[in-house]
Amino acid sequence: KNTCMTVANRMHVVQRSFALLLVLHFQLAASYISYPRVHKHVVLEGSRDTKLTTRTSFSTRLKVHNHNEADEELQKRIVEYETKAQRAYDEQWANVTERHGLDWYFEKIRRGAVGQATYPKTVDELGGLPFFGKEGIPEKLGGISFWSRSFVRPPPLSRYSDRGAPGSKTGALDSFRILFNNLLQFLLNNESEDGAPVAAWDPVQAFQNAGPIKFFYYLITGNLQELAGGPLFLLLAQYYNVYGPVFKLAFGPRSFIVVSDPVMARHILTSRGSYDKGMLAEILEPVMGKGLIPADPDTWKRRRRVIVPGFHQRWLNRMITLFARCNTGLINSLYEMAESTNSSAKMVDMEEKFCSVTLDIIGEAVFNYEFQSSADESPVVKAVYRTLREAEHRSTAFIPYWVLPGMSGENSILEDQRLFSRDLSMLNDRLDDCISKAMETKVETSLEDLEQRDFEEDDDASLLRFLVDMKGEESNGSELRDDLMTMLIAGHETTAALLTWTVYELYNSDGDYLSRVQAEIDAVLGDETNPTLAHVTELNFTRACLIEGLRLYPEPPVLIRRALIDDELPVGSAGFNTKLPRGADVFVSTWNLHRSPEYWKDPETYNPDRWTEGFQNDKVKGWKGYRPERVYGLYPDEQATDFAFLPFGGGARKCVGDQFAMYEAVVTLSLLLRRFDFKFVNGAESVGLRTGATIHTENGLWMIPEVRKGVPKTGDKWVEPHHPVLNPGGAELSRQLANQHKTTERRPNEAVAPVT
Template sequence: MIASTRSAWASSRKSSHHDNGKSCSYSLDVPSAFRRRNEHFSALNTGSYRKRAATFTTSASLSDLLPVAAFLTPGLSTIVYAYFKGKGNLKDGLSRVLTEVSQGYFQPNVGGENIPIAEGELSDLAGDEPLFKALYKWFLESGGVFKLVFGPKAFIVVSDPVVVRHLLKENAFNYDKGVLAEILEPIMGKGLIPADLETWKVRRRAVVPAFHKQYYEAMASMFVACTERTCQKIESTIHQGGQGAGAMLNMEAEFLSLGLDIIGLGVFNYDFGSITSESPVIKAVYGVLKEAEHRSTFYIPYWNIPITKYVVPRQVKFHADLAVINECLDGLIRNAKETRQEDDYEALQNRDYSNVKDPSLLRFLVDMRGEDATNKQLRDDLMTMLIAGHETTAAVLTWAMYCIAQNPDVEAKLLAEIDSVMGDLQAPTMEDLKKLNYVRASLAESLRLYPQPPILIRRALADDTLPAGLKGDPKGYPIGKGADLFISVWNLHHSPHLWRDPEVFRPERFSEKFQNSEFKGKWAGYNPEALGSALYPNEVASDFAFIPFGGGARKCIGDQFALFEASVALAMLLQRYTFRLAVPPSQVGMATGATIHTANGMPMKIVRRTSTAVKSTQAEPRAVSTLS
């Protein structure tokens, strides 16, 4: 899902940043005369200005200077005040001045007066580090619930599992997606992620039954077929390099192509064929994905101005790309409806999908008796799954492979399990996937270290009182309607209070109990026995310290699809090849947009495995660099 964190500040329409990847500037919504005064005072240090000023003062009378002095004095006072408020950094100081003014006059009171305010500076956001890394630093300094205030907008940042449980489960229907929905609505319409509460209830009831046992059985074969394409590409690259040379590929790009092909076939029976080719539809999909990422990280939502889709080149291209995808989806929906075979959903779930021409989620939705969604609603549902399901799974596989390549002991255990369950180059079945416990644990550990997305956004629909949490105010935190909140998944997953050795890639942790005695009676800790029949560690077993797919009522409905898809791909690739980073980990880098992705791609050297019997190196697991 898309973490539109920095765009959230833009909802105030009063502050803005511009991030070019290297620097960040801050523009205040003040009269142009005030900006000219800033230039005026910065020029005081130049000799030419002093010379002009001397000439001016000798020729002008005192009465001429009084109006100028009256005009300049408040500006000078403001700048001096801002300089001291910013501890020598004028930008930080001006941000604080704007905050003081706007909080009193322009921003509605949304409560939270007793919530600690992070002692952060605007300049903390000006570097190369993603926002969630700054939030982690403030979390360690300010606690599990703190307020982040820059300019006229304030956000409550939550990194406490007790408070997260309240927001996602206990009082979930008091919160919607807020700013995130506003950003995604032009792309996903009324799809499950941006949908308002009433629309969401209707669509969830319709979509959830489609993810059933027989569907997953059919999908397992499709996951294998798509992964075979990736293997064929690797083989072709190895062949081109000569015997023994191995292949050199950017595996992040390969995982993106694999994810796109799987989503296309599994959700709406369209073969993008992106692993081996590139069509206008594929180009359009990546164009829309790029725009979604741009909107999730840009500070001013200029795309809401109608004229921009005619005059701003990237917006012109975005609307053209959207038209291409819509035409494709409309055609698929039309064809599915023309071949509709209506039935009750129990009967649909018992179909033999191996004999169904297009065993897709779209086929299920169209054939379901009583499901009369409009073409637009179906298009919104499909677009949401395409955008959300494609990049996230690719990111999980990317970071899992990144971590495995640096931890040979984990790799050895994975290979031993894969060889034992799948044999020699045997394609995995659904039953095999259920036996690949360590594979799933490794993917979960990838999601713990690199959560997708790293931040969830919520907005209060009515007044509420947040619980005290693990170390908070015993009286709790009263907040008002309209309060915006960040749930920092990154902070939860990296918290030294909730995990032993939180920066170490160690899949074994999910088979071990962990309880922090300091929080006994408040937080249950992690308990693998609480998983029940669940196939992966989740918010139930961790008491909301681990939320890889969210939690509560609005938890991601595609969680098992994503897990099965990633398990097939990881198992088949490790079964056949050895992957090693072709560059130092520091050169891979880390950046955020729709997901946490690499800053520079992930080039890997790939060689065929010489033997299926791989012995453990007995190396100790080590911390994996969470790069900035």
């Protein structure tokens, strides 16, 4: 530490000398620069406003080149941003205590050069600046960052793109600062910068379990699942039980702040401009590009404005019909298996089937492409799953091995990287083909007319068609590819996992939930072949079963963020404040949130009835609890549970497809459970847990389908609940329907016909 202090002191001398040389150099260079100043993207011209010393006072008119936004909007953004930035800059020099560092050396030297102890309000008050003349440089000179912005880089269009400023994208210096502090903490036992307890893994135990060769291979490639001896989210759950709602997870020099508290989660997810996707964006960009999930804040705002209108209610209504049609192949194949006399032919991996049917749905709903994966095992499903597994590995790697020479691409020395490259190429080829066909038949249409389309009669009701035809939104092929890849992976993977674990819990539970949900489906659908929008809104207990599945198996089990500012988390249930340095990687453990006894009664038990009752814990400072009366949509969201339940994330970057996913899951589950019962092939304990980007089974959900031998009589009605989502009296009512279903006489071998 003494050596570090000595080096730091000597650096001050170097800084002073270096600053003087740079100022003299820039003074001479700037004498040849006059207005209008020409940047790479923006030309600033205009007359000077002597009332202000901000840069924007000289930017009364702008000429915008090579930019796809309107001149007025760009000018407004620049003026608003730079006005705030210059005001903060003025306040910094006004505060004597802030006068330090390299920027201040520049400012002192400049002031000395012009013979001024303090900076005047206007250039006119100076009578001009030496070397510059009367007009001079009409802005305050503020060190390297000023000179870089003035003569090298164009003005930033947002705080996020203003490199080095608080709230901007983090860089190597931020990472080095955290790494250096971690080393001081771990090696020299220094006090933690963040104040969070450290949960360090046991490398000795991992070495013994894996062996030397595998241990170092897993270490370099960041395979925490193998090093920890199980899924990462289960490791975080173990540490949560020991260290509490916030701790630092340290794997060598790399660290993550793990948060398992709803008050802290609310702060992180709703603090606009303070956090970005960070590490998640870095590892997903090779896969999803600038899609909504990994996109930086600036790109996200622009693309979300384009995509969200596509999920309007008329389109969602049309999708319910499509959901039922895409289940046709799955249901008819299950009938064939159930009627087979070959015992091995009766067994089916329902997880793989759910992945296939949701892929078919996404293909038609988003791309107007028929994968037809329900009939045969789809290579696309396998490619998507392997791609997500690789993304998870990259998120925890100590070394970014994929950027090293010879470690990535089809010629990589690593087999999994060669496979990853081939998978990604196949997925890109499929998407490029869909985009090309859509662009060939593009018909520009206003947003109002698009939303009023007759989707029932439209041969192509896909979201891609909506995005391509939307007038005034020029989406290039790269942007469309990124958006579609994001929907392809996130849109089918998460819903398939939800269906898998809901079916698993319904058939593994000791409660009467299965009979009750089947009774509700029979009563609501009546003699209708397929569900409609009205049916979906009435299937309250069915939705409660799916919601409970999402609580126990959140998709994904961890949300990833990175701090863009030095921030302090609220106390919550921790009892102390945690300080996050700029650049800190944060894991919000939804698995821990959804299964903590602090926020749920009997959290490890599958109980769909819990959603009819509120829950409050006054020990958690600032948490308002779960309030059923605040449920306004298809499911209890983060507002109703005050961020203790995050099935689709929360805050501004919440999933845009939550309604789509819930409709899809309700329709698929109701179609299956109306026609079939299932039995585990080897018992529920054989299923196991494993993660990709979502929670998967270890060995598949192997089950044997059996055709149900009867349905409720036509005319049985389900009582409309008085609650918009969950009927508080629904538990008793569903039991009555279940008992009625058991005692109703049926004709022998009576069964529901296959879907047509």
